[in-house]
Amino acid sequence: MNSRDISICEEKNFKEIFTQNSEIIRNFIFYKCGDIDQAEDLTQDAFIKLWDNCKKIPFAKAKSFVMKVAQNSFFNNVRHQKVVLEYTKNDSKSNCDLQSPEYILEEKEFFRKITTEYCRTS
Secondary structure, eight states, X not given: OOGGGOOTTSHXXXXXXXXXXXXXXXXXXXXXXXXXXXXXXXXXXXXXXXXHTTTTSOXXXXXXXXXXXHHHHHHHHHHXXXXXXXXXXXXXXXXXXXXXXXXHHHHXXXXXHHHHHHXXXX
């Protein structure tokens, strides 16, 4: 049987793709973000998108589709975190005497982590 004839919409085929690729994709995203929970969530979301689009994606392209979806979701999260951080940073300048030293330290650590993760992805 030709791989073009194999449907991802069949449960056994979808399970095969998941079994063969989910750990690889999770580990790749974990390497990027350093957060196993985030890596598992992004991997799961990517496979949900594969299932939602199973009629549109050829079996042979399933792994690259899921990998690209997970990677793009990760990049979107990083961009979002940077926006949140920038907003918090700008907001904190106007309220700097209202913040505890612990909050300021956590904010600096969060910024360092985001910057480090972004550098790894670039």
